[in-house]
Amino acid sequence: MIFEEFNPNIHNSRQVAELVFDVDMRVFRRIFRSKEDAINAIEKKLLAKYEYDLQNPDCDSKFNFYVIYHKDIPSKLLGIVLVSKGENFNFLDDALFYFKKLKLMQAFGLTLVKFVDKRTLSHINEDDYYLAEIATKTSERCQGIGKSIMQHIIEEAKEQGFKRVVLDVDLKNNKAFKLYESMGFKIFDKKSFKLGRVEKDTYSMEYVFPSNNV
Template sequence: MMTKQPLEVWCTTMSLLRHNPQDVAWLIHESAPELFALIFGSKAIPLLTDFVQRSHNRFSYKNIRVAQAGDRVLGMATILKAEDIHDNADDRTVLSWWEKLRLQLAQRLILSRILQHDYPTGSFYISNLAVHAEYRGRGIGTQLLLQCIADAIAAGASTVFISVDIENSRAYKLYESLGFQVVTTKTMRLFGTTIGSRVLALSIP
């Protein structure tokens, strides 16, 4: 059995000068591939790449924290103020009329029933945590979460929220180990399968 070589990994806010937007968009897609396929279809990664390079959407580079070793981005997560979650001004220029309609239908019929979209003023929301498959199990996800939490505390957060797919027990255990506690669960039945998410909160003393 091969031993994984130690990595010198550090976490930082994404920079368009230092980090490849398409690489980061691929990781965003990996955080919820079925969901992004539903919302954006085959154009998911090109559209996410465009969003990453803009300023007024939840996937903006300003909201992204990356974990890197050398020049390679190994993982990422997004962190937003509660007040910024609904800043979607970039939709007007990035999405076609059909893509906007598709997104609205997905939000109305599915997303509103499985995801929480509103959080208390003064809180922060972490989402879309993803690490390249070959680098999982090395604590990179934990480093990203700790960086996001530290950034939220520095910005005066009262509470930090995070959501996890109801089937993702590994991520759920990680979040619990860092002090997050479940505050609500949202589920629905779709094509004979139960889908949904748990929302967890970490109170900042």
């Protein structure tokens, strides 16, 4: 598998947006009028963020958004991951970016999604490697792709000297929970949020490296 920073000149931004939608499908469906509207907003956000990063090459970001594909078939998208290396997402900065770069309703919808995330996702320490988003293509599931991605993430975090890998999993995503548990992740927190029709419950999970790793 190849992990490569998202580049819309190389990767299919529509397919990538569809995978981001899958990460938080229940919340997106409650906030946006349709799946199509949600995916359109996500795609516009991805393209706007890519352009911003190009125009601000000196910006020291600890966030990396990777597209994963088959090493022998570059056109075959396997999944996506968004990681944060010791930094929490800034809700206000993200919201301002959306309203500056996107259409009003797209910005409003994505800001609501981010608002829900702020109340249900883990707080990150500077020595945490945080797996903020992970999704695999439907056609590639149950083939060990998710496990291979997780093994890669754990190994990278260990090599870079982080104390633990942190992720959040929806309580209703039992398959993902069982995968993470089987790989050594432990629950350290549980969070719930409800606002009108929007509801989200998550387990915060951690994979702690032995102290001699750092």
